[in-house]
Amino acid sequence: MTSRTVKRDGWKRLTLGLVAGVLVLGAGTTAAAFTDFARVNLGTGIAGSGLGNPNRFDIAVRDSTGVLRDADTPETAVVLPLSAGTVFSESKPVEFDVSVTNRKPGVNGNLTVSLYDPDPQSGDLFGTLLFTVYLDGAATPAIANATAQQVNQAGLTFQDVAPGEQRAVRVSAVLAPNSGAQASGKSTQLGVLTNGESK
């Protein structure tokens, strides 16, 4: 009896040993499963340059001598001579031409033209002016006989201006009817602000 018991214990040990061995082998096999990977890159081949805007979006105004100026603060605004007229009147417009450029190389963008008064004063002449704005030399105005506020609300925009493209704005201003008497002896400046927004 004793010897048989001992024999059984031996079998158990053997069986346990086998099971443990199989388990370990099994776990080992799973961990060593076949793996592979595939990488897809979006890029130009030069590290870190695939997507982005390598060129600055930068618009500029051409000054009277033909030089492009950033003019991105009121202090650096380009002062332009009048194209026509010398004094404000109710009938004879004062005109000036602005040329804005989306600098090259850059980013496509929309350029929105607005008018502002660079030197606001109380009872300013600016408020009594009526503006007619022509875009890109068009014969028909984009907006006619409108106050500065109405011009700005109209949102005159050059859509999708490509880098290197140059666009023209002609602003023509007259005094509102029957305001000539109040305008006597007053002066104002006219500002054209072009806001660029990249696309």
Add this chain to the structure above:
Amino acid sequence: MRTQRRGRVRLLLATGSLVAAGTLITAASFTDSADVDVALDGSRNTFDIVAAGKADPSWLPTPADWDQANPRGLRIILTGDNSGYTMAPGSVLDLRIAAKNNSPRLSSLIGLRILDPLPRGAEKNPQTGTYLELFDQLVFTVSDGGKVLLDHVPAGQLTAITWPDPLRAGEYKLLDVRVELPDTVDNRWQMAATDIQFNFEAVNP
């Protein structure tokens, strides 16, 4: 009588042991074997994942498109002149990427991670003061045959995509990817750029 009988018993027992010996000899005389050959054919258990992709939202992979993409990644050409793709605020890039289980027999579990191969953190251009890295500003949408897996997920919150069902030998997964730069990104990221890496990871289940 008793003594004689006992002697016979002994003789019989002795003979018995002889018989037993004879049996042993018999057992040792006839031998046989049956071999079972299990052919472990390793020639068709290769495990191979290939990839393809194009910056075209209606592209379908052709046999010529598949590339090992490992260790050298497959590069998707983004523009006609092989320059960078302009990403200004509001820009969108639609593309398709695909991974194929090119193994002859084995199926594969597939996962996808979207990575920045060259993270530059908050590093700035010393001249302009603008950030160099654009990846962290991007927003990703990934869908698999109309099923959206990542829905406008900002780069910082990207998680790995895994598919529960294995890709069988010869099958491929075609994914629609949209990369967007939100309108809210401002001038601080002018002239910033990035690469994007789509990393398909495959394991044989």
